[in-house]
Amino acid sequence: MADKLRLFLGDDHTLVRHGLRKILEERPDWEIVGEADDGRSAVKKVVALQPDVAILDIGMPLLNGIDA
Numbered sequence: 001m002a003d004k005l006r007l008f009l010g011d012d013h014t015l016v017r018h019g020l021r022k023i024l025e026e027r028p029d030w031e032i033v034g035e036a037d038d039g040r041s042a043v044k045k046v047v048a049l050q051p052d053v054a055i056l057d058i059g060m061p062l063l064n065g066i067d068a
Contacts (some may be wrong), residue, residue, distance in 0.1 A: 002015055005027075008033055008036075008054040009055050009058070010041075010055065010068065012038060041062075042060070043063065
C-alpha cells in the first residue's frame with residue numbers, strides 16, 4: 001500500500017475546520033497531520049509538519065491564507 005496523503009487544515013472557523021476534517025478523514029489513504037486557526041500558526045506548523053498538501057482559508061487573521 002502507498003503512503004497516505006498528508007494534509008494540513010488552516011481555517012479560523014472551528015466548525016468549518018472540524019467539518020472538513022471529518023469529510024477528508026473518510027478517505028483511508030488521507031491523513032490530517034495538523035490544524036491552525038490563524039495564518040502565522042499555519043505557516044509555523046506547515047514548516048514543522050511538512051504535509052503534502054495545505055488547505056488554507058484565504059481570510060484568516062494575522063496572516064491570510066494567500067500570503068501564508
